[in-house]
Amino acid sequence: MKELKSLTPYREALRLLLEDLSEIPETEEVELGEALGRVLAEDVVSPIDSPPFDRSAVDGYAVRAEDTFQAREYRPVEIKVIDEITAGEASKVKVEPGTAVKLTTGAKIPEGANAVLMQEMAEREGDVIRVLRPVAPGQNVAFAGEDVRKGEVVLRKGQVLRPQDLALLKSLGFKKVEVKRKPRVGIIITGDELVEEFDEEALNSGKIMESNSIMLEGLVKRYFGEPVFYGVLPDDEGVIGETLGKAKEENDLVLITGGSAFGDKDFAHRFVKLLFHGTTIKPGRPMGYGERVFVMSGYPVSAFAQFHLYVKHALAKLTGARDYEVRVKAKLTERVPSQLGRYEFVKVRYENGVARPIKKKGSGIISSVVESNGYIGIPEDSEGYLEGETVEVVLY
Amino acid sequence: MKELKSLTPYREALRLLLEDLSEIPETEEVELGEALGRVLAEDVVSPIDSPPFDRSAVDGYAVRAEDTFQAREYRPVEIKVIDEITAGEASKVKVEPGTAVKLTTGAKIPEGANAVLMQEMAEREGDVIRVLRPVAPGQNVAFAGEDVRKGEVVLRKGQVLRPQDLALLKSLGFKKVEVKRKPRVGIIITGDELVEEFDEEALNSGKIMESNSIMLEGLVKRYFGEPVFYGVLPDDEGVIGETLGKAKEENDLVLITGGSAFGDKDFAHRFVKLLFHGTTIKPGRPMGYGERVFVMSGYPVSAFAQFHLYVKHALAKLTGARDYEVRVKAKLTERVPSQLGRYEFVKVRYENGVARPIKKKGSGIISSVVESNGYIGIPEDSEGYLEGETVEVVLY
Structure with a gap:
């Protein structure tokens, strides 16, 4: 295996790929009922x-505020009720001096009125109310355009x-x-070592259950894309080249896992002019990107990290999505060391202001991802964080 | 309108309704591809x-560690390579003293070997490698069951x-x-003032566009449920009673909006034996619950608060869902006053450790909900929080 000669720093690699991509121009008109997400x-x-008219914020009487200015509990003002409406109705009458319209919350304020007297503040007898206290102009009125x-x-x-x-x-x-339009994302899985059907004998003889496809499909869906699966391919240069060519033509992005390193059986990068190959992220170092193709790791944890650190942002760039990440501050329950020169993707369990690093190591250890609900990214120039330190967690 | 005589405190009302509900016993078996969410x-x-066997964590040579203990750069140990395998293959040979098997990352460790020498650490000539440094037993081996x-x-x-x-x-x-099984949630919208089709004339004469149905449908879907819409009903006691009866029979929960207060046209609660009617939450005070029916406000902001404070937790109880809420700590950008005796649902915009209260008031002001991405719940015994204080935000 040739070593990766130089590792492109995380931020630099991210910048390169985001510059390479542009927002999808196509849009589609969908019914509101279909638009969630x-x-x-x-x-x-x-x-x-909105609201399109002034309306009452309470149940009560629409009045001219001026008519109530003299009202006192010991000297009530009498006003005549000339109409009665509920929400959804408009009164045909005009509120002239000395008159009022009874209305319910949400009902349109009748012409002439400029305030609403709360029901509890008036004593009613027949078609007359006795007002005990003055109301101010605009009181209990929700004005037109107040919302929007x-x-x-x-x-x-x-x-x-x-x-x-x-x-x-x-x-x-x-x-x-x-x-x-949802970006179409082709997914190609490669590797002679993979089996798609559970077979204990095959597993015992060294094979590995393929599980990246369902993970990547789910992640693509969650981040606004439409996954298109091209199957699990053997380590065959011809087959990989052909499938990759087809997937590139049919999709906005392609994710191909396995064969991202420089081993004898690492073919994927031979078909793509890569903008970078090898990046400082850990895990996930041997990733490459070019021509809308992500050459990713076969190890589930590495592929997961690569998705969150790179592919997710690419999907946001393609769609123009904003606010697609939740970042929270959290106190670390313990020290997290980090290798200088690496951008470490540290899985954590975040709960209520506290982040607990998940200890299990190894890029195949998918149970460590399952235990976590977010990650800390530790930059290349940091040796890590101390117990009790406040860090930023990106939730997933 | 009769006043609500006593307001049940938020936590007490929540306890009453959660005690009234029990987890749905029915389950269903679904394909992994259909199981997301x-x-x-x-x-x-x-x-x-998992992994089912000890495997190599690197590309290199499976050896007996003992064979390398004497290796030094100035006095290399020579070992004979007797086989070569890649991930997915198992070697048929046994590693005897003085021999090694070449393998790639992920390949099964052959019988007899107990460590892997990294490729870069050996000089190869023909079928012999020269080992320059000792390796420890277990080095570069991912052990069976290490993940799970x-x-x-x-x-x-x-x-x-x-x-x-x-x-x-x-x-x-x-x-x-x-x-x-997804809980079925019947949704009934009531109110003579509502129109379902946009009609500027109707709106100007006091009607209101119905928008609660699509909001509640979306929220129910997001929290594991299956919404069933029963339409927008007029304020007609007979129609409401009949539809509510049908919806109760056909669903696990029913949400009915409008008519939650005690006005002349507030019918819904007449058909349900309520466990509580009126709660300290603000907005959303006149809510009632009983017999798996939530009698909710017609005002979108109140209904939204009622959903998050009550209905969401009911859906989690029915399904047994865990970790369905993200709670974060945040610093308030400004003071938030709160009325004593009320559990205030304060909408905030949370970003990166900071929460900005959304100022717009009014229970019809849906744009205030749109601007926010979470809420602070201020308990009944608090007069609010100060600028700069750290509070808990529930994201939505």
Whole structure:
């Protein structure tokens, strides 16, 4: 095996690949009901004021505030109730001096009125209310455009759509929304040592159950993409070259695992003009990238780290997704040493402000990933962190 | 409107409803490829050691460590290479004193060998290697069961399945996994004031666009449930009673919005024996719960708070889901006052250790929810938090 001559620093490699990629131009219009988790393709501007009219924030009486200014508990003001409406109705009458309209929360403030007297603050007898205290102009009124003004940007391009975003869109009259096409991500798994069906005998004789495909498919789905699986290939240069060529043509990105090093059976990188091959990340060092192809490790933990450190950001670049990572501050329960010159991907279990490093080592140890729910990235120039130190955890 | 006589404290109301619900017994077996995001129904125990055999952690030569103990750079030890294997292959030979087997990373350690000499540490000439330094027993060997031992619990009941969990299951030979049936959640929206189709004239005359249904559907999906929509109903006691009866029969939970207070048109609670009606949460005070029915507010922000404070936990109870909430510590950018006697649901924008309260007020102001990505819950006995204080944020 040739050694990787120079390792491209993590940030530098990330910059190279992000510069190499550009946002997918294609968008698609989908029904709001289908838009959950999709990436918004453009800023959304409100076509209306919301609420579109001044409305009552309480159950009570729409009045002219001026009519109540003299009201005192010992000298109530009498006002005549001339109409009664509920939310969803508009009164046809105008509130003239000395009159009021009874209404419920959410009902439109009638013409002439400028305040709402809470129901509990009035004594009613027949069609007359006795007002005990003055109300100020605007009191208990929710004004038009208070939530959203016409022309205001309510959602920004790149938003990953959540239930509340869809509710806002619906309340503004939208039925559909323009989202980015999902990037297609070809997944190719290589390695003579892999079996796809569980077979104890094969495993005992040295074979390994293939498990990267389902992990990468799930990760691609979670980060806005559509996985396309090209199967598990033998270490055959011809087969790998042909499949890789096809996958490159049919997808926005290709992930190929196994054969990322320089061994005799490491073929994948021979078909791709790589922008970098070998990076300081640990685990996952022998990764390469070029021509929209990620040449990744066969070891599940390395592939997982490579996905989070590189591929995830590539998918965000392709879709323009914003806020796709949750970063939290946490106190370390113990010391984490790190090798100088390596960007260490340290798996941790984060809970309520505290991060516990997962001790199990080894790039095949997928159970260590399962135990964790986030990672710390320790830069090349750091020898690690001390017990009790506050670090940044990226949750996954 | 009658006032709500007594408000049940938030925690007490939550306890009452969680005690009233029990975990769904039904489970279903699904293919691993369909299991992403589903809730694991039982502990998963590994049927095998993983890896099932001792394997090499590097490319190199499997040797008997004892043979190398005398090796020095100035006095190399010569060892004969008797076989060559790659990952996925097992050697048929036994490593006897003075012999070695060449192998690649992941290959099974041949019988007789107990360590692996890294390729770079040996000088090769023909079928002989010259060993320059001793290797210790076990060096560069990944031992059987190092990742997972046979009989070990690898995933616990209640795990919400992630890509890495599926990879672990696949690597242990599982093709399917037992998950909880998704709870069915009936959603009923009520209110004469609501319109389902955008109609500027209707809105100007006081109507309101219905937007709770899509929000609740999305939230139910996100928290392991299957929403079943029963439509937008008029404020008609008969229609509401009938639909509610049907929805109760057909679902594990029912969410009905609008009419949660005690107004003339608040019908929903008349059909349900409520365990509590009125709680200290703000917004969302007039909520009621009983007989698996949540009588919720029509105001989107109140309904959103009620979902996160109550319904989400109910869905977790029904499915047994664990770790379904991310709680982070954050420094407040400004003071947040809170009313004594109220459990305030304060929307915040969390970013990298800092929480900024979203100022917009009003229970109809859905744009305030959109701006936020989490909440702080301020207990009834607190008057709020100071600028710079560290608080707990629940992300959503």
